[in-house]
Amino acid sequence: xxxxxxILDFSISALLFMYLLSLIGKSxxxxxxxxxxxxxxxxxxxxxxxxxSLIFSNQFNVxxxxxxxVACILFFLSILKKEL
Amino acid sequence: MExxxxxxxxxxSIVIFVSAVIVFARxxxxxxxxxxxxxxxxxxxxxxSIINVYEHTSALKNAEDFEQILSILFLPIFIFAIYESxxxxxxxxxxxxxxxxxxxxxxxxxxxxxxDSDGRILEANTTACDFIGYNNHEYKGMFxxxxxxxxxxxxxxxxxxxxxxxxxxxxxxRYETTNPDINGVISYVDLSLKPVHxxxxxxxxxxAEGRDITEIKQTRFELEKHKKxxxxxxxxxxxxxxxANYELQVINEALSDKNEIINKQNAKxxxxxxxxxxxxxxxxxxxxxxxxGVLTAGVAHEINNPLNYIMGAYExxxxxxxxxxGENYDILLNALKTGVERVADIVNSLNQFSRNTPxxxxxxxxxxxxxxxxxxxxxxxxxxxxxxxxxSKETFITFGNVGNVHQVFxxxxxxxxxxxxxNGKITVKTFREEERVRxxxxxxxxxxxxxxxxxxTDPFYTTKEPGQGTGLxxxxxxxxxxxxxxxxxxxxxxxxGTTAIVILxxxxxxxx
Numbered sequence: 142x143x144x145x146x147x148i149l150d151f152s153i154s155a156l157l158f159m160y161l162l163s164l165i166g167k168s169x170x171x172x173x174x175x176x177x178x179x180x181x182x183x184x185x186x187x188x189x190x191x192x193x194s195l196i197f198s199n200q201f202n203v204x205x206x207x208x209x210x211v212a213c214i215l216f217f218l219s220i221l222k223k224e225l
Numbered sequence: 226m227e228x229x230x231x232x233x234x235x236x237x238s239i240v241i242f243v244s245a246v247i248v249f250a251r252x253x254x255x256x257x258x259x260x261x262x263x264x265x266x267x268x269x270x271x272x273x274s275i276i277n278v279y280e281h282t283s284a285l286k287n288a289e290d291f292e293q294i295l296s297i298l299f300l301p302i303f304i305f306a307i308y309e310s311x312x313x314x315x316x317x318x319x320x321x322x323x324x325x326x327x328x329x330x331x332x333x334x335x336x337x338x339x340x341d342s343d344g345r346i347l348e349a350n351t352t353a354c355d356f357i358g359y360n361n362h363e364y365k366g367m368f369x370x371x372x373x374x375x376x377x378x379x380x381x382x383x384x385x386x387x388x389x390x391x392x393x394x395x396x397x398x399r400y401e402t403t404n405p406d407i408n409g410v411i412s413y414v415d416l417s418l419k420p421v422h423x424x425x426x427x428x429x430x431x432x433a434e435g436r437d438i439t440e441i442k443q444t445r446f447e448l449e450k451h452k453k454x455x456x457x458x459x460x461x462x463x464x465x466x467x468x469a470n471y472e473l474q475v476i477n478e479a480l481s482d483k484n485e486i487i488n489k490q491n492a493k494x495x496x497x498x499x500x501x502x503x504x505x506x507x508x509x510x511x512x513x514x515x516x517x518g519v520l521t522a523g524v525a526h527e528i529n530n531p532l533n534y535i536m537g538a539y540e541x542x543x544x545x546x547x548x549x550x551g552e553n554y555d556i557l558l559n560a561l562k563t564g565v566e567r568v569a570d571i572v573n574s575l576n577q578f579s580r581n582t583p584x585x586x587x588x589x590x591x592x593x594x595x596x597x598x599x600x601x602x603x604x605x606x607x608x609x610x611x612x613x614x615x616x617s618k619e620t621f622i623t624f625g626n627v628g629n630v631h632q633v634f635x636x637x638x639x640x641x642x643x644x645x646x647x648n649g650k651i652t653v654k655t656f657r658e659e660e661r662v663r664x665x666x667x668x669x670x671x672x673x674x675x676x677x678x679x680x681x682t683d684p685f686y687t688t689k690e691p692g693q694g695t696g697l698x699x700x701x702x703x704x705x706x707x708x709x710x711x712x713x714x715x716x717x718x719x720x721x722g723t724t725a726i727v728i729l730x731x732x733x734x735x736x737x
Contacts, residue, residue: 146293154300161304165311176307183300206233206277213240213270220244225263225310 144194151187158184175219182212231281238274245271259309266303269295336404336414336435342428344369344389353435358407369433377405385416392418392431404435413442512697513632516639517578526604527571534564574600578631585708589630591621591662591729595653598635605642606651615654621662624732625709633705633713636698637666637725643689644670644723657731661711664727672719681715 158180162171171177186208193201219225245267252260273295280292330337336353340346346369349359357373364372369389375382381402388398399417406412414435421430538560545554574597599612606612623630641651649669656663673681680686682703687696699713706713711729 146297150293150297153297157301157304161308164308180300180303180307187296187300203229206230206237209274210233210237210240213237213244213274216270217240217244220247220263225259225307 144191147187147191147194151184151191154187155184174224175215175222176224179212179215179219182208182215186212227281231278234274234277234281238271238278241267241271241274257313259306259313262302262306262309266299266306269299269302273299334436336433336437338369338433340369340389340418340431340433342393342430344386344393344431346372347430356404356406374404377409377411378403388416388418389431392420393428395420395428401438402435412437412439414438508697509632509701512701513578513628516632516635516698517575520601520635524571524575524601524604527600528568531564531567534560534567538564571600573597577627578635583626585626586624587627589623589625589627591623591630591655591664592616594627594630595634595638595655595664598631598638599653601635602638602642605639609648610642610645611650613650613652615652617656619657621655621657621729621731623662623709623729625729626705629705630709633702633727634664634666636702637727640698641666641668641670641723641725644668644672646671658728661728661730664729665724666727667722667724669722672721673715673717673723674719678715678717682713 165171186205189201189205189208192198193205245264248260248263248267252264273292276292276295330348331351333350334352336350336356338346338349338353346364346367349364353374354360354364359373369375370382370385375385384400384402388400391398397417397419399415402414402416403411404414415438416433416435419432419434420428421432423429538557542554542557542561545557577594577597578601595614599606638651645651645668651669652665652667654665654667677688682699684700685696686700689696703713706727706729709729711727713728714726715723716726717723
């Protein structure tokens, strides 16, 4: 049950993110922004969480939290630079 | 491992907390929807992070479910906030741009409007609406030709309809028309209709643009008026000039006739002048001859003396016959030679005086000429008047007519001689004055009064008894000196004497 909810969370988040990119698509070069990489790391964190629940490895838990920290720092920089 | 995860989550919580503070601080300044969403997302993230810390420190055993819910909530909210931020920014830019162009569209001095492809008016700028008095888009959806701008003239309306048809066909149309203003005053407008195409070349809109050219038109009318006035003035002036020209031609013809008369009179005058010149030349010669006549007696007497010499010598030689010899014979021959030479000198002097040539570039030796004149006057001077020659050592040469120069000095010397009643003295002095020679002939005669002195060179002026002089001598002398580029003047004192001063330009100095 726990696995399914995490997989759904990751899937919905990834789809939403891709939909956002398709909306803003060509109008801006988002790959150079902090917020883009922040979201990518959050998704990475979620992916690690899924892997952790599937493989039961503590290693993925460490990755999950490390990715989360990097994402937090990138969001902070994005806010500081007034990207959004 | 747990310890590491807790540390990471604590750092994450701190970073998110700081970020959330910044977001809420900005939200306080500017309450925009997407910023609120960012704030909510930050709180969710912060909460998730804090729960993570609790979870790993086993304070809350069921925290993982709650963290899961927050994690699911965070990303959609955050993504929606990003979307709002980016799209909202674009939207605000577009609104700003539209406001800017709307401002330009409304505030321009030209009339501007937008028509659809059927000729219905969609938009008109404030300048155009204020001009006719439309408010609150009341024109919207009307055919452009049926609006108040064209209510004044059916003809202009029809013209506009034709222009719209042309513009719909893809042409840009421009022409001058008229529009009434809010008070019904007609203004001239330069109207243009231009089609706007889409990417496929279909006509989307027509841009109608008009410029009020009433002032330009009025100025043009004024200019036309002035031009007409100017042309009238030019025509008038041309006509006046033609009249004046005709009058001038008439006057010119009259002048031409008069000119002909003047030319005839001029020719007559020239003939008269030539006659006068001839007469003057004859007079000059006559005067010379008259002087010669006066001198003839004296000259004859002068010649008689050497002839007596010659005759005496001849008689003596005849008496001695073949016995003539020695010293006596030489003396008689010398007497004969001296007599002949003396006669030759006198004849030469007379010859110089009486020559009558028109040449003006003969070499005139001043001292020789004065000496010749003195020879001719020898008889009149002899025994009564002493002649003192104070000649310069320099030889003075001038170019001119030798006979005429002789006549000048003979006249002056003759006058000097006649001015001395009894015994007296004539002094002849010559010296150089720069490039001229100055000859002063001073007599010790009775002198001339001042009022007479200024008239003595006048023609026919004489103080002599009738029959004794023509009154032309000094007048002719004066004109000859003038012809030779010099001048003649007299200084005199009553009962003391007179000095005649002749100044002539030197042409060649033989000593140089």
